[in-house]
Amino acid sequence: MLESILAFTSADIALWVVSACSVSALFMSVYNGRVLVKQKRQHMLRNRRLQEDMRALSKSAVGMGQKVLQTERKLMDVLKKQTSILNTQAEHPSYDQAGSLIAMGATEDDLVNTCGFSHCEAELLLSLKKHNHSASASVH
Numbered sequence: 001m002l003e004s005i006l007a008f009t010s011a012d013i014a015l016w017v018v019s020a021c022s023v024s025a026l027f028m029s030v031y032n033g034r035v036l037v038k039q040k041r042q043h044m045l046r047n048r049r050l051q052e053d054m055r056a057l058s059k060s061a062v063g064m065g066q067k068v069l070q071t072e073r074k075l076m077d078v079l080k081k082q083t084s085i086l087n088t089q090a091e092h093p094s095y096d097q098a099g100s101l102i103a104m105g106a107t108e109d110d111l112v113n114t115c116g117f118s119h120c121e122a123e124l125l126l127s128l129k130k131h132n133h134s135a136s137a138s139v140h
Contacts, residue, residue, distance in 0.1 A: 102129045
């Protein structure tokens with residue numbers, strides 16, 4: 001056996017080494033090809049998932065935008081109603097209400113607290129009612 005190994009020439013040995021390198025390079029290229037195919041599949045799956053996520057985000061953004069617009073419309077309606085209510089309400093309670101309270105015996109402080117009049121307004125209303133009451137009593 002040693003004789004058969006020694007009988008190889010350097011050209012034969014070189015041929016065997018080149019053949020072995022070629023076979024190992026072939027196996028490595030097949031292995032690398034399989035790895036690349038696997039990586040390509042993984043990238044395609046990731047890409048598909050990202051596209052689905054992007055579609056879902058887009059749909060939710062559109063839905064959120066519609067909700068914001070709807071809320072803005074409702075807010076504008078409420079503001080319009082509030083403005084119309086504020087414009088139709090008197091700034092101070094009516095003097096008729098104060099007259100009714102005075103007829104029931106309300107004091108100056110009652111008029112200030114209940115009707116929101118100043119002390120001067122309440123005092124003036126009380127004096128007018130007393131003056132009208134005494135004038136109508138003297139006529140009868």
